[in-house]
Structure formats: C-alpha cells, structure tokens
Amino acid sequence: MSMNNQGRPTGTGTSGFASTSGSSMLPNEPLLFEIGDTEHSGVDLPDAKISNARLGGFERKLPLDLAGLTEPEAMRHYVRLSRLNHSIDSGMYPLGSCTMKHNPRLNEKMARLPGFADIHPLQPVSTVQGALELMNELSHWLMTLTNTAAVALSPKAGAHGELLGMMAIKAAQEAAGQGHRKIVLVPESAHGTNPATAAFLGYSVKAIPARTDGTVDVQAVKDALSPEVAAIMLTNPNTCGLFEPQVIEIAKAIHDAGAFFYCDGANFNAIMGVVRPGDLGIDAMHINLHKTFSTPHGGGGPGAGPVVLSAALAPFAPVPFVRKGDKGLELVEHTQTGALGRITAFQGQMGMYVRALTYMLSHGGDGLAQAAEDAVLNANYIKARLEHVFSVPFTDYPTMHEALFDDSFLDGTGVTTLDFAKALIDEGFHPMTMYFPLVVHGAMLIEPTESESKQTLDRFCDVMEELALDAKAGNSERFTAAPLNAPRRRLDETRAARSPILKWERPDDLPQAAE
Numbered sequence: 001m002s003m004n005n006q007g008r009p010t011g012t013g014t015s016g017f018a019s020t021s022g023s024s025m026l027p028n029e030p031l032l033f034e035i036g037d038t039e040h041s042g043v044d045l046p047d048a049k050i051s052n053a054r055l056g057g058f059e060r061k062l063p064l065d066l067a068g069l070t071e072p073e074a075m076r077h078y079v080r081l082s083r084l085n086h087s088i089d090s091g092m093y094p095l096g097s098c099t100m101k102h103n104p105r106l107n108e109k110m111a112r113l114p115g116f117a118d119i120h121p122l123q124p125v126s127t128v129q130g131a132l133e134l135m136n137e138l139s140h141w142l143m144t145l146t147n148t149a150a151v152a153l154s155p156k157a158g159a160h161g162e163l164l165g166m167m168a169i170k171a172a173q174e175a176a177g178q179g180h181r182k183i184v185l186v187p188e189s190a191h192g193t194n195p196a197t198a199a200f201l202g203y204s205v206k207a208i209p210a211r212t213d214g215t216v217d218v219q220a221v222k223d224a225l226s227p228e229v230a231a232i233m234l235t236n237p238n239t240c241g242l243f244e245p246q247v248i249e250i251a252k253a254i255h256d257a258g259a260f261f262y263c264d265g266a267n268f269n270a271i272m273g274v275v276r277p278g279d280l281g282i283d284a285m286h287i288n289l290h291k292t293f294s295t296p297h298g299g300g301g302p303g304a305g306p307v308v309l310s311a312a313l314a315p316f317a318p319v320p321f322v323r324k325g326d327k328g329l330e331l332v333e334h335t336q337t338g339a340l341g342r343i344t345a346f347q348g349q350m351g352m353y354v355r356a357l358t359y360m361l362s363h364g365g366d367g368l369a370q371a372a373e374d375a376v377l378n379a380n381y382i383k384a385r386l387e388h389v390f391s392v393p394f395t396d397y398p399t400m401h402e403a404l405f406d407d408s409f410l411d412g413t414g415v416t417t418l419d420f421a422k423a424l425i426d427e428g429f430h431p432m433t434m435y436f437p438l439v440v441h442g443a444m445l446i447e448p449t450e451s452e453s454k455q456t457l458d459r460f461c462d463v464m465e466e467l468a469l470d471a472k473a474g475n476s477e478r479f480t481a482a483p484l485n486a487p488r489r490r491l492d493e494t495r496a497a498r499s500p501i502l503k504w505e506r507p508d509d510l511p512q513a514a515e
Contacts, residue, residue, distance in 0.1 A: 028487060029080045033504055036067030042074070065506070084487045086430045092456055096402045096433035096445025097191070097239055099269045099291040106362065107294050107355040116354050121346035125331055131350060132329040136322045138357045142287060142308055145368070147278030150314035152321065153306045154348040158266055161286025161305030162197040162233075164343050168284060168309060168316040169231050169260045170201060171340060175316075178258065181230035187216045188439050189240050191264055194233040203230060210439045214240035214394035214404075218249040225257040235264035236280070237271065239437040240394055241379065241402040241445070251281025260284070260313070268292045269449070270376055270401035273369030283310040289349075293356035304352035318343050374450035375401045378457060382446055385461040389468040393440045401449075407442025415471045417442040419479035426485045427463045 036042070069077075086093075093100035111117060115130050125132070139151045155161040166184075173181055184198035187208040195205040206224055211217050216234065232254050236244045244250070251261045263282040269292045271277075277285050289295070289304040309317055318340040320333045335341040363371060376399075383392065383403040391409040407417045421431035421444075433445040448457055470478060483490065 029077065029084065031504060032069065032074070032077060033065075033067045033506065035073060035077060036069040038063065038065055038067060041068040042070035091428060091430065092448070092452055092460060093430050094432045094446045094448060094460065095430070096241070096404070096447045097266065097436070098433065099267075099288075099401070099447060099449055101269070101291075101294065101449040102451035103294045103355075104359065104362065107358045110358045111351045111354040113354075116350060119350070125329075126327075129328055132322050132331060134357055135347070135353055136324075136329060138353050138360075139322065141357065141360050142306055145272055145276065146282075146285065146287075146308045147276035148282075148285075148308035149311040150309040150317045151306055152309070152317045152343075153304075153353065154318065154320065154342075154344045155286065155305040155307055156344055156349060157290075157303035158264075158286050158288045158305040159193045159197065160343070161288075161307045162193055162262070162264065163200070164318065164340070165262050165284035165286060165307045165309075166197055166201055166203075166231065166233075167340055167343070168307075168313045168318075169262060171316045172260070172313055173230060178230075181228055181259065183226070183229045185221065185224050185229060185232040187232075187234055187238070189214065189216070189238045189437050190233060190235050191239060191266060194235070194264060198233060208232075210240070213396040214238070214242050214439070215244050215397075216246065216250065218246040218253060221250050222253050225253065225259070227258070229254075229257060229259045231260040231262050231283075233262045233264060235267060236277075237267045237400040239267075239445075240439065241399040241404050241447075242394065242397050243271070243400050245397070247280050255281065266291065267401055270372055272372050273365055273367075274372050278308075278310065283313055284308070289352045289356040293359040295352060295355050302349045302352060304349040304356070306348075316340060320347055371450045372401075375448070378448040378450060378452060379403045379446070381454075381457055382448055382461060385457075386464055386468075389465055389472075390444075402445055402447035404437075404440060405444045405446075406440045407444070409468060410442070410471055413471045413474070414476040415479045417444060419476075419482065420444070420467060420471065422482040422490055423467055423479045424463070425483040427467070429460060429463065 088100055088102060116134070119128050119131055135153060139153060142151045143149070152164055155164050173179060182202070182204055183206050184195075184203040185208050186195045186198065186205050187210060189210045195207075198205050206229075208216055208220050208224060211220075215238065221232065232250070234244065234247070234250065236247055238244060254261045260283040261281055263277055263280075263285040265277070265285040265287045268277075268285075268287050272292060284307055286305045286307045289306065290302075316339060319335060319342060320331050323330055323332050331347065360368065379399050379402050383399050386403070386405070389409065390405040391407070393404060393406045407420075410416065410420065417434050421434050424431050433443075433447075435443055436445060437443060448460075452460075467479075481490075
C-alpha cells in the first residue's frame with residue numbers, strides 16, 4: 001500500500017497497477033443551490049408582466065428560491081457530477097447476473113439515423129416501412145436464435161416480459177378450460193422477479209429447493225407437480241452461474257403434467273448462438289435486448305424485453321406485431337381472438353431494436369456464438385484464478401457466464417462481504433453483486449462478460465487476490481473503514497432507505513467560500 005497526495009492509502013494490488021479511483025480523488029460537488037444564489041440570474045431577461053388571473057388562486061405565495069447560474073457554471077456542475085459516476089466506459093462492471101457488456105458505438109450511430117430516431121409512433125404505416133422492416137428482421141433473428149414460433153417485441157424490460165409470458169400462459173390455460181391451475185413452481189435459485197410476477201397475476205408460488213450442486217433436481221419438480229400447477233419459472237443458465245443439466249427432463253415432466261415452461265432469459269448472453277432454448281422445451285422466454293445485445297441496463301436508458309413463444313402460446317401473443325400484407329409490411333394493432341391485446345403503449349423501444357439488430361448483424365450467427373463462448377471462458381478464467389484464495393460453493397460443473405464465491409474464506413477475519421466490496425471501490429473497481437443468489441451465504445457473484453480483455457481480468461484478479469490475502473492476514477481496518485478514496489465514505493444505507501431526505505432546506509447561515 002502507498003499513500004496518495006492527500007495522505008490516504010491507495011491499494012495497488014499484486015499487479016503493480018495503481019487504483020483508478022484512489023489516485024484521482026475529486027472534491028465533493030455542492031448542490032446547484034449552494035453554487036448560485038437567488039439574487040442573480042445567469043441570463044439577462046426582460047421584466048415581464050404576467051397576470052395571475054388564469055391561475056385560479058394557485059399562484060406562488062413565496063419566492064421561487066432557484067439558484068441563478070451562468071451556462072458555464074451549470075455545465076461544469078454536471079460535468080463534475082459525471083466524473084463522480086462509475087460507468088462501463090470508465091471501468092469494468094463485474095456485476096453478476098447483469099451482463100454489463102461494452103456497448104459498441106456503431107450501435108449508437110445507427111440508432112441516431114434519420115428514419116429511426118425521428119419517427120413518431122402515430123405516423124402512417126406507409127411512411128415507416130423501414131422501421132417495420134427492422135422490427136420484422138429483429139423478430140426473425142430472435143425466433144431463429146431460440147427456435148420458437150412467435151415473438152412479442154413490445155415489453156419494456158425483463159420483468160415486463162415475464163409478465164407477458166405468464167399472461168400468455170394464463171390465457172392459454174383459461175382458453176383450454178384449465179383456469180383452475182393456480183400454482184407456479186419457482187426454484188430457490190431464480191431471479192427475485194419470478195415469484196413477484198407470479199404472485200402479481202394471482203398465482204400461489206411453490207419453491208423448489210436447490211440441490212447441493214446448485215442446480216434443480218427433476219425429481220423435486222415431479223414431486224411438486226399436481227393438477228393445480230400452471231407453470232414453472234426456471235432461469236437457465238441459473239443465478240448460480242450453472243447450466244441446468246436436467247432441463248430437458250424438467251420440461252418433459254412439466255408438459256406431461258399439462259403445465260407450461262417459462263424460462264427466465266436474463267442470462268441468455270451465456271448461450272446465444274450455442275443453445276436454442278426452444279430445443280430444451282421452453283414455452284416462453286424473455287430476452288433482455290438491453291443486456292444480451294448491447295446497451296447495458298443501468299446506463300440510464302430504456303430497456304426492452306421481447307418474449308419468444310412456442311407454437312402452443314403463439315396464438316396468445318399481444319398486439320402490435322408486424323405482418324406482411326398486400327401493400328408491404330403492416331402493423332397489426334387490433335386484438336385477435338384469444339390474444340392479450342396491448343401490454344404497452346405503441347410499439348415498444350425502437351432505439352433498442354436498432355441497437356440490438358446492429359449488434360446481431362455486426363457479429364453474425366457465428367460471432368454471437370463466439371461472444372457467448374468468450375463470456376463463459378472469461379468467467380471460468382476468473383474462477384480458476386481465484387479459487388485458491390476464495391471459497392467456491394459449487395464445484396460439480398464448470399461455471400457458465402459468472403463466477404460465484406461465498407464468504408466462508410472470510411471466517412474469523414472480522415470482514416464481511418459488504419466490507420470486501422467497499423474495499424474493492426478503493427482499488428478502482430465497481431463491486432461485484434453481493435448477497436445474491438440467496439442460496440449461497442455472503443455470495444459474491446462476478447460476471448466479466450465477453451467484453452473484458454485478459455489484461456483487465458488479470459488486473460481485477462490481482463486486486464481481488466491481494467484483498468483476500470490482506471483480509472486473512474488480519475488487516476480488517478482496511479475493509480471496515482472502506483471506501484477511503486471514493487467521493488463519499490460509507491453511508492448508513494439502512495437509515496437512508498428508511499428515512500430519506502427528499503428536499504433540500506437552505507441553512508440559516510450558508511458558509512461562504514472564504515470561510
């Protein structure tokens with residue numbers, strides 16, 4: 001450990017690289033209210049006489065109390081704020097189960113092309129044939145990659161897609177006189193949105209325990225089946241980073257019982273172009289375009305969670321969808337018999353469609369498969385690099401897209417998973433996913449994606465190893481006080497969640513710069 005120019009420790013890791021955050025401490029950025037004052041304006045405006053007659057008694061009684069700022073002041077404020085944020089463009093995002101891959105700038109350029117960026121959802125169909133062609137082509141790719149019969153593009157996110165998939169299952173069963181089925185099976189290793197979605201639709205959730213190897217046992221599924229079971233919601237690869245080895249047998253058992261197989265496709269990045277979920281027996285699966293096909297979620301932009309459907313559920317797909325007609329492509333917007341109608345306004349996220357199809361066409365089928373294989377390779381490399389100092393809960397199978405560790409290697413050190421993650425911030429890395437999946441105590445879930453080079457992975461692993469060895473050596477203060485080099489020190493997150501301060505109150509005596 002060295003000392004930076006502010007007298008604070010800066011970790012270097014065994015790789016010899018200085019941390020990226022600790023070596024460039026930024027001062028705290030005041031609020032706009034604290035930068036400007038209410039007595040002046042950043043622009044010159046003429047006095048205006050405005051009648052309050054039209055406000056019906058709702059005119060303002062107190063001063064507006066907005067800070068007056070010049071354009072340079074406002075611009076610099078937001079630029080400084082942006083430098084306080086971590087982003088995929090500034091460093092690695094090792095969040096497990098989130099697929100924070102690099103977003104190629106070509107995709108952004110395509111999304112800004114005239115005819116995509118400036119169209120309106122209420123334009124005549126004849127004026128947006130290019131956009132409809134793109135949606136049609138994207139649908140073809142999604143159905144081909146998954147070997148399914150239909151796709152609904154309109155869901156706005158993964159959880160929204162889950163809702164649509166389960167609504168289609170519910171509609172199909174009611175149409176077949178099976179509306180009495182009110183139970184959904186959800187493995188313990190599933191994403192948390194799965195049981196929430198089922199409960200939202202009025203289903204009772206029955207948990208399926210994970211085996212000691214982190215996977216779902218087909219016999220446990222069979223034991224839970226009954227005439228009341230409507231579906232299973234299974235994530236594959238699962239949230240332990242493992243491909244379910246009995247997934248085909250599970251699908252057969254579900255179908256033999258008259259139920260449907262909903263697959264959570266959040267981890268499709270690990271198998272795209274390599275495994276077609278339709279071949280495994282799935283009936284519905286959402287695909288996060290904003291994860292699998294670039295534009296990582298968490299970037300502040302819109303999401304998109306199209307849902308692919310089997311032949312059994314295809315008649316229950318919602319509108320709108322694209323269809324070839326006598327006069328070219330048309331957008332079917334009226335409910336058909338048995339269909340769900342709309343689940344969102346208009347047609348979904350056009351910008352995400354453009355980015356996703358650009359990603360697909362840039363890679364091609366073989367390139368998508370290589371991306372998935374590289375993602376798996378990177379995760380297994382991290383696991384191999386760190387398993388001699390970290391504790392691996394599941395060792396029966398190679399990992400898929402993410403490496404999972406538990407906190408047993410920290411026993412007796414006084415350091416928790418949270419402490420370890422906070423110390424990682426001091427080394428210039430965004431923390432991994434913590435305490436998830438819940439089936440592993442003190443979980444640390446790391447997904448490097450295919451975007452990261454071996455050099456980046458080595459540096460990350462060097463820092464992780466150095467932190468683990470330091471924790472085992474008894475240097476707990478490095479962890480319990482972390483982060484030391486971030487713009488903000490450790491917060492009381494529980495108090496912040498329970499007692500948030502949502503309004504800034506001007507202090508009686510605001511400190512002046514000279515003070």
